[in-house]
Amino acid sequence: GAVVSQHPSRVICKSGTSVKIECRSLDFQATTMFWYRQFPKQSLMLMATSNEGSKATYEQGVEKDKFLINHASLTLSTLTVTSAHPEDSSFYICSAKRLAPPDTQYFGPGTRLTVL
Amino acid sequence: AQTVTQSQPEMSVQEAETVTLSCTYDTSESNYYLFWYKQPPSRQMILVIRQEAYKQQNATENRFSVNFQKAAKSFSLKISDSQLGDTAMYFCAFMNANAGNMLTFGGGTRLMVKP
Numbered sequence: 001g002a003v004v005s006q007h008p009s010r011v012i013c014k015s016g017t018s019v020k021i022e023c024r025s026l027d028f029q030a031t032t033m034f035w036y037r038q039f040p041k042q043s044l045m046l047m048a049t050s051n052e053g054s055k056a057t058y059e060q061g062v063e064k065d066k067f068l069i070n071h072a073s074l075t076l077s078t079l080t081v082t083s084a085h086p087e088d089s090s091f092y093i094c095s096a097k098r099l100a101p102p103d104t105q106y107f108g109p110g111t112r113l114t115v116l
Numbered sequence: 117a118q119t120v121t122q123s124q125p126e127m128s129v130q131e132a133e134t135v136t137l138s139c140t141y142d143t144s145e146s147n148y149y150l151f152w153y154k155q156p157p158s159r160q161m162i163l164v165i166r167q168e169a170y171k172q173q174n175a176t177e178n179r180f181s182v183n184f185q186k187a188a189k190s191f192s193l194k195i196s197d198s199q200l201g202d203t204a205m206y207f208c209a210f211m212n213a214n215a216g217n218m219l220t221f222g223g224g225t226r227l228m229v230k231p
Contacts, residue, residue: 032216032217034218034219038159042223042224043207043221043222043223043224044161044207044219044221046218046219049216049218057216091159093159093161095161095219097217103149103211103213103217104149104151104163104166105211105217105219106163107153107160107161107162109158109159109160110159110160110161
């Protein structure tokens, strides 16, 4: 159990376009999902916390109008990178917190975004 | 705010031997959890082991065990009988149980298991 999927795994887009990344918990319900960004050879940086049915909480320095997060159900959260630019190119990882065992995050496989 | 420090950017170990990865953290909280995650070349983050701060007994999962020293705020990971598949980045992480379950990650240790 505790499988989290992400789609797409890899996306290449032109500068100025928007890209949507989906994060799904496949075999459990996740009241909270998290979105991270990881630069090459670096650790994970939390971007935002997403709670089902409410607005996401963004970390300091993360533009909420650029990185739109929607958590419409207990198994799905989406991250939309709006008007993407080359500096948004990165590896984006989501995680989902399940209720049992408590307080453990399970991670999706990540999405590599390349903005040309 | 919490900080997590992994002082070993890279380590290597011979196959079948034992290696210990270090992690220290700084917090004023009393109710928290500590984790070790593994990130192999596929970049999928995999939970290795989890420790509740209120438990004195060190967590173990097969070949993986931790040495949790609460007073010293130390949480090291021991990998016994290292296997080639253990080659990965290892991240230590802290979670404040009273603050939204967010994870604070250390900078990571790159472990190479040599045949």
